[in-house]
Amino acid sequence: MALVVELGAVVTGCEADDPRELIPVLSYARTSEDDRQRDGHGVRFQLRINERTAQGHGCAVVAAHSDNGRSASKEGVVRPGFERLITDLVRGRTDGGQRIAGVVCVADDRLYRRAEDLTRFLAALTSSPGRIHLDQEGVRDPYSQEGLVQAVRSLNAAVTETRVRSRRLTNWHWARAVEGVPHSGPRPFGWLEDRISLHPEEAELVARAIGERVSGKAVRAIARNWCELGVTGTRGGRPNGQTVTQIITAPRVCGYRANRGALLLDPGTGAPVLGRWEPIATPEDWQAVCATFSPGSLFMHRGSGAPRRTGTPRPAPRHLGTGFLRCGAQSPDGTVCRGAMCAQKGRSKQSPYVYSCRDCGRCSMSGPLADMALENLLLADGRSHGRLLEDTRQHWQSGDMSLEEKRKIVASAVVHCLVHPGVKADHSWDFSRIKPVWR
Template sequence: MSKRAAIYCRISRDAEQEGLGVARQEEDCRALVAREGWTLVEPPYVDNDISASTLSKKARPAYDAMLAAARDGGVDVIVAYANSRLTRRPLELEDLITLHEQHGTLLHTVASGDDDLSTASGRMVARIKASVDAHEAEVTAERLRRAFLQKAQRGAPNQGTRPFGWGDDKVALHPKEATLLRRAIQDVIDGVPTREVARRWNAAGVTTTRGKAWNHTAVRQVLRNPRLAGWRTHQKQVARDASGERVRGVWAPMVDQATFDALQAALDGRRPRARVGGQRYLLSGIARCGVCGGGMHGYRTSRGAHAYACGSEGLGHSVTVAGVQTDALIAALVERRLADVDLAEEPVAAAEWEGEARLRAIPGQVAELMAAFNSGVLSGAVTFPQVQALEAEQAALEKARPKAPPRPVVATADAFPALDVDRQRAVVDTLVQAVVVAKAPHRGARWTPDRVEVVWR
């Protein structure tokens, strides 16, 4: 009876997902099966764009399925282009040896020869090959890690998919996506949920750069990326140069640092601590649509004034209201309210968080390690694990850092008009639950105060 042969094909990197490498392997393996006169088990088992080294954390579903088939008696021979295509992990070779001992499964390759796993000498040769393959993979990984770090320290764009908002060169801004992204950034700062941003983009036919639909998680990932403010990241952290300083990317930033910080505060559920770019309005995120209850965002009109609009576009209604008149009305009502409410007491300043000193110290330690590496005192094998450990510690501390408290709300009726917009917003937010704006009776209707209702806290 003819032996049943299963072909296994694998390649570590296939960025374009074209499958050309595994296709070549399959062609050569099919020729070997035909020469031996074995019966081919269809279809071949293929793990494309997946590493088999000890450093990889990805599962290999096709490999696992093939071993399961062999254990169930459906495969007599495993055929691969080379031993390294099967595995680069010595422990996995031991699984294949056990498979042969328990089920008689044979291993044959096109380029690496055939190891007789039934003899001590054959197993020794197979183990030597596996050890060499593992060493080769680890050396390659070390070289790639150093090359990726060097690229990051030059500020060059990351590998992989084009980032949303930038063109194919990952440097110049994408005209349409940049416009959408900048509006979304300001909307989120003003209180619009990321789910609503995802809904708008999907309704407009805009996809991710991988061609998928948006959801709030995907939107948040884009808005969390330090690339927006021009920072180069490496291993999910802002990259640092040889002196320990953060690295700027070579691309055009989407927003300035103040706007990015305000965006992160909004995503964290914190009130931004500073006005951003003169684009914040008194009632952004406080005003609510009287039809759907959604947040209203402020925008500048063609006449140079500003207005508030419902953020739930496309739901069968449109609610807008003039900003200047509405702001003036609310300001007058708040001043009147302040006459009866005491917001003049300064709270006691909070003590510095205990982890703050450690956060300040880490960049200096990174700089010392990089200086020792660049001067030849420390090797890369010693330096970079320590740098990565420090970066991980920094990320953990930044995550554990208590959210910054809102600025103290200190105001009197007399002082309120002279406060900047952010301070006025803090006062309004303290006193007002919502400002509800009713739909205008018809298009072009003049502003009237009866469209505006204040819900006090």
């Protein structure tokens, strides 16, 4: 127990004036959601608490990492702050060369909620001797049996809490649904903010679109008409064929209530549960418009919480920039388009594919050059150096990394990249056209 004695001696001397006598620790904070204020106040508050905890136990925070709005319980979620924490612990120092002797966090469930993350954290923390794990309860010895048992106990509590919370949320949504209460979240297109009263202009558009689709009109043509009228979705996006399909095939247009991809039926009569909102169309009109689409494209197949029913998985993206590039063209009123830029077949050997804006069509660029620029931003930009492990960087540059792995790395580093239009008749390549928005 020499470690405990040594740490106790340091902690009791926390009032020393020389900061070099304090234990240098990393601070970590995480929140699962930040949907309302979106200002990172949750992680900011946690980092302040970590500072106070460190000072109270003879420690000094030498670097802080955080993940705002990132779940630690869902599989596949990348946490850049956690990855940088692991990197610093393994190499034993911060980017500035400061030695690391431990980690401070508000609670264990901020660090890990999955066994894989606990294993990685403990392996990195104990990769050098004499380190500590600090929280509001005090100093913990991660090398001792007691410290390991406490970590596993915290993991079990976090897993149990996650399951109970998920079950409670599922039951809550189901109970609301069987009573015909409208969906929570952003208001549905066609209704006012109360989600019950019809929106005069939008409801008329939906009713007209249902009739036009039943009469044989292409859904893309309907979407183009909406764009020409200046219609935007409830989240500000421009309508396209898929969004129009989801709107006019949603059961809510005829008053039916659905939950997780299935119509809710009354246990007594077997009839569909009716919502409390005003319908736009009749059940017969809804069934007629749904019959004009192939399986897999309807709201009941692709809506929120609905499982895929086509039996065929969505094809994987074939290019690095797919899903990450946004149009930076400006409209006459000065607003930026920000529409998704999709890969399309090119007309030359140098550019076998190009990225083009599917909304305004006023911005496009060579696909291979855009992917090269995105790769250079990630590997060469100074801000991104701390985001990748060195072995990950070398693996990427070796040419052996798959496209799927590269796209996961890009997703962990950038929110999206804004692409500014090029100059007409200027065929030179300007890498500054791509402006990344870093996470």
